[in-house]
Amino acid sequence: MNTPAFPTSGAVPLLLDGPAGPLELSVEAPEAPPRPAVAIVCHPLPIEGGTMHNKVVTMTARALRECGLATVRFNFRGVGASAGSFDEGRGEADDLRAVAAWVRAQRPDAQLWLAGFSFGAYVTLKCAAGLKPAMVISIAPPAAGRAWDFGEILPPDCPWLVIQGDADEIVDPQAVYDWLDGLAPLRRPPELVKMPDTGHFFHRRLMDLRGAIKNGIKAHLPPAADGRTDA
Numbered sequence: 087m088n089t090p091a092f093p094t095s096g097a098v099p100l101l102l103d104g105p106a107g108p109l110e111l112s113v114e115a116p117e118a119p120p121r122p123a124v125a126i127v128c129h130p131l132p133i134e135g136g137t138m139h140n141k142v143v144t145m146t147a148r149a150l151r152e153c154g155l156a157t158v159r160f161n162f163r164g165v166g167a168s169a170g171s172f173d174e175g176r177g178e179a180d181d182l183r184a185v186a187a188w189v190r191a192q193r194p195d196a197q198l199w200l201a202g203f204s205f206g207a208y209v210t211l212k213c214a215a216g217l218k219p220a221m222v223i224s225i226a227p228p229a230a231g232r233a234w235d236f237g238e239i240l241p242p243d244c245p246w247l248v249i250q251g252d253a254d255e256i257v258d259p260q261a262v263y264d265w266l267d268g269l270a271p272l273r274r275p276p277e278l279v280k281m282p283d284t285g286h287f288f289h290r291r292l293m294d295l296r297g298a299i300k301n302g303i304k305a306h307l308p309p310a311a312d313g314r315t316d317a
Contacts, residue, residue: 093115094115106163109181111185113158114147117148121307127146127157127206147159199222215242224247242274247277248266249295249299251281254286263278
């Protein structure tokens with residue numbers, strides 16, 4: 087069994103045993119006073135070129151590290167050095183569960199956060215009810231236009247930040263807004279951030295995305311090791 091230790095500094099590539107074989111991970115330490123939380127960031131659709139190196143994914147992870155969180159990016163099965171093949175979200179959800187189990191075993195005192203972009207947002211939401219994270223960040227969740235069944239999604243029972251570009255050419259923004267409006271009344275309704283003049287891949291708006299993430303999570307950050315509570 088390949089069960090590596092959780093790195094405590096730098097940016098470390100790892101291979102972790104997953105349901106379909108090795109999973110390729112990149113674990114990065116916080117860039118601010120560390121907080122007891124680890125964020126797993128999931129990438130967009132593998133069959134359309136999505137990897138853990140996607141710019142939205144790496145910017146999301148950077149914003150979280152700048153707030154004191156360690157981050158884990160990983161390639162879903164069949165991407166990069168991760169074994170297996172695309173499984174329409176089913177196997178990818180198992181991949182996420184395997185990474186989350188490793189994080190919790192290695193960092194049992196840390197909160198688990200989930201973040202995902204596009205297809206990665208679908209996978210994180212699909213798993214959220216079972217994983218019970220402390221925070222969920224959904225960026226351009228593909229609520230319509232593809233085969234992903236958002237009708238089966240149970241909204242996370244935790245703080246939930248949704249960021250959607252108003253000019254998204256792949257995910258229909260209005261479908262996202264209608265999906266959120268159609269959810270049953272929630273104990274914790276999501277915080278929706280609409281980004282004007284912003285397409286699906288946040289071209290020329292990545293720094294704005296960084297700011298939206300940092301501002302949206304500020305109230306939910308656990309205290310840092312030095313006692314600070316602000317981002």
